[in-house]
Amino acid sequence: MTRYALTSDPSVSVEVVSASLACCTLELQAALNSGALIQVSEGGTGPSVIVIAGTVTDALVPSVLELIDSYPGTKVMSFGACATSGGPYWDSPPVSKGIDQFVEVAAYVAGCPPRPDAFIQAIQELSLNRAS
């Protein structure tokens, strides 16, 4: 779990847990290291976000849910088409058609892969909605 703040507005910070499942993981790393976010030390009031990045196969669903359960109160971000709906694998039997079938998702980021600025935008929106 690492805390990141916006370079443009350091008062906006989030704790990011990455569930690395497939190629979107690399894109998430690119977004985290794009320069728009800076790593900050512990503290801060922003929410914690668990980012589901990549294809969730039916076999992986229990492990993903276990990971989410191990961070109570953490918001779930569906990063990319696969995590949202199955993406290009929507007609593949062993691929789950979106993690929102199993957990409540706080933010969906569109793209295959999403651009870094889409991730930054999602972080901003999650920070603004932290009261809800």
Added chain:
Amino acid sequence: MKHSFIALIEDKCTSCMLCVRECPAWCIHLDSHTVDVTEEGARRPKKVNVLDSFEIDYSLCMYCGVCIDVCPFDALAWDEHRALVTTNREDMLLGIEELGPSGSS
């Protein structure tokens, strides 16, 4: 060029279905009907396609741009001013109004 959004220029679309058939993720839905247009001096009415609905499901879209490349009328275009982030999955299915190019309305 940022690949962050695909916009529809409605006036240019002829409902030819090429984008729908070429999309690798099958994320475009299009509905249309034909009307007869009678032109002066023509021997019979001309059939013209009218676009009823056009939807891109951004929960599936791969941003590959095949639809943009394949469109013979340049009715689809990259729109680099928008990135789609939603809190609701239903909001990722965008129709004609939401797909308009930014700056148009």
